[in-house]
Amino acid sequence: MMSSLYRIIVIGRNTLTESLRQKVLSVLLIFSLVLVCCSVYFSGIATPGLDAAGLFDEQIKFVKDFGCGAIGLFGFAIALLSTAQLIPQELQTRTIYTILAKPVRRSEFLLGKFFGIVLLLALCVALMSLAFVGTLYWQEWQGIALVQNVYGYGTPSWHADSISVGQYNHEIDLIDTQVRDPQLIEAVLLIFAKLVMTSGIALLISTFSTSTIFTIVTTFMIYLIGHLESTAREVWLGRGAETSIWQSGLLGFISLLIPDMNSFTIVDEILSGNHVPWSHALNLLAYANVYLIILLALSIVIFDYREL
Amino acid sequence: MTRLLVNPAAECLPLARRLRRAFLIALILGLWAPVKILWEQEIGAEQDLLRYHGVTMSRELRDQLGQDLTIGVLSGMRSVVADYIWMVDLTIAWQQQEWFKMGGYVNLCTSLQPRSIIFWDIGGWQLAWNASVAAARDHTEPDPLRRYKNSQFWIQKGLDVYLRGIANNPESWKLWADTGFLYEQRLGDIEKRNGQHQAAWDAYHKAAYYYGEALKRPGCMTFYERWPAYMYEKAGDDQAAYQAWKDLWLSLTPEEKKQKQHAAEKIESSIRDLEKKLSIPNEKRVFPN
Numbered sequence: 001m002m003s004s005l006y007r008i009i010v011i012g013r014n015t016l017t018e019s020l021r022q023k024v025l026s027v028l029l030i031f032s033l034v035l036v037c038c039s040v041y042f043s044g045i046a047t048p049g050l051d052a053a054g055l056f057d058e059q060i061k062f063v064k065d066f067g068c069g070a071i072g073l074f075g076f077a078i079a080l081l082s083t084a085q086l087i088p089q090e091l092q093t094r095t096i097y098t099i100l101a102k103p104v105r106r107s108e109f110l111l112g113k114f115f116g117i118v119l120l121l122a123l124c125v126a127l128m129s130l131a132f133v134g135t136l137y138w139q140e141w142q143g144i145a146l147v148q149n150v151y152g153y154g155t156p157s158w159h160a161d162s163i164s165v166g167q168y169n170h171e172i173d174l175i176d177t178q179v180r181d182p183q184l185i186e187a188v189l190l191i192f193a194k195l196v197m198t199s200g201i202a203l204l205i206s207t208f209s210t211s212t213i214f215t216i217v218t219t220f221m222i223y224l225i226g227h228l229e230s231t232a233r234e235v236w237l238g239r240g241a242e243t244s245i246w247q248s249g250l251l252g253f254i255s256l257l258i259p260d261m262n263s264f265t266i267v268d269e270i271l272s273g274n275h276v277p278w279s280h281a282l283n284l285l286a287y288a289n290v291y292l293i294i295l296l297a298l299s300i301v302i303f304d305y306r307e308l
Numbered sequence: 309m310t311r312l313l314v315n316p317a318a319e320c321l322p323l324a325r326r327l328r329r330a331f332l333i334a335l336i337l338g339l340w341a342p343v344k345i346l347w348e349q350e351i352g353a354e355q356d357l358l359r360y361h362g363v364t365m366s367r368e369l370r371d372q373l374g375q376d377l378t379i380g381v382l383s384g385m386r387s388v389v390a391d392y393i394w395m396v397d398l399t400i401a402w403q404q405q406e407w408f409k410m411g412g413y414v415n416l417c418t419s420l421q422p423r424s425i426i427f428w429d430i431g432g433w434q435l436a437w438n439a440s441v442a443a444a445r446d447h448t449e450p451d452p453l454r455r456y457k458n459s460q461f462w463i464q465k466g467l468d469v470y471l472r473g474i475a476n477n478p479e480s481w482k483l484w485a486d487t488g489f490l491y492e493q494r495l496g497d498i499e500k501r502n503g504q505h506q507a508a509w510d511a512y513h514k515a516a517y518y519y520g521e522a523l524k525r526p527g528c529m530t531f532y533e534r535w536p537a538y539m540y541e542k543a544g545d546d547q548a549a550y551q552a553w554k555d556l557w558l559s560l561t562p563e564e565k566k567q568k569q570h571a572a573e574k575i576e577s578s579i580r581d582l583e584k585k586l587s588i589p590n591e592k593r594v595f596p597n
Binding site for chain 2: 194227230260261284302
């Protein structure tokens, strides 16, 4: 058991090293960091004519949306590209035969490879999140400076008007609440879970596909359909329009097999400042984990029986 | 011909292997599928309960978004798409004073992110203030009555945005206060200036109601506590104003009165004035002579 785990860790570490050496992924990571940091420039396009509080609300929303959007988008690209070429590349370079000739099970090889990709995603998401936090603090600093300017903080007239001081404190508190929102950890965890799920789907497809392009396109399609799965499920369960037997069959197929990616869009609610309880986020994370176990089990079954 | 070349003994093993693989896949999926459906239903019900109105992709929404942005929404980039429309399309429509187009974009953004207060808040303001004022000052329209009517049309559109915002986010004090502000400034004040006293009376009373509702929500700024009474004063309803000031005064603890000295003085002077004006008997007064 321990030796098996050791082999998985070694393969995972090697996969991570190999992935980090790939120029495409490095470029993607750099672009993502640039985009996350650039979200402050998008915030500059906020609606003119708003008061300090309104302006900050709009700016911080743009920074959060574009920051998390960049993490999700580039994370998706990294997950897809790195996982899709895992097995085809091993087959092309024939290194898989050398590895499997040693006392390494196919399942260990597959799990090790996937573990490496999860590590890569964790590293990328951590780096992008750090850039995101930095951007948020920069925006907070800008927001406080704006409010101080509006209320004449530090000028001789300061403290003369108790109402203004009260409003100033209220607006500073609002800025702090929006920037130092612990729920952002929930948002990043949910984005990460979605990326790992995407990676799991790509791994499953790559176990029977013979080309990287096929894996990328199919995974992308499943990802898109996943955002409509909840609608398909509702219709299939008879809560929508009348359907023919063929339509019902197709909707049932989608509902039973494709993961519900739309549930993860609650990240938008978190970014809008709405309260999402941890119990709900943990439920979604558990769903993602169980789905991942199923994807890995299917991948192992298919890969075990594949003619190499 | 091909089949004759295949060794039947060799074919037997891959078939057994294939069948075993198919059986294992079917077993895993068969066990997982019902659990998946039930679990997803539970997550969906939980999200409904928490009022997360995830957008449903309809034909109408798809036509409004266009192909590129639809793919964005389907990729889970709903908030980024909404922000993009807000920053680019809506701002251009505003600058070019294409108010109907702007109204459409406000509806689109609020449909994509119904729980984002900022879209309702600023969207309603754009329509009830910017579009309405532009319509009132539109000198390409020579008829003043028609200008007034057009201006009122946009105020109603703005009001509609706020009311839909409240329906989607009843816990947001901001939207309740915004609606009160709209009733006060865009309906009450305008009607009062036009000599429509009954309409102004109704609008100020509604404003008082919405300010009062805002106060019941957490996070509402404390200075709003005086607004309902101000609205009754503006409406000329002295009795209601007196009652509102009195209720507010009685709700404040001595410490609060000390803390909010400026506000407390205002409340006290308003009560004294109204007691005099309404000739309240001395024994029933809050501040007897």
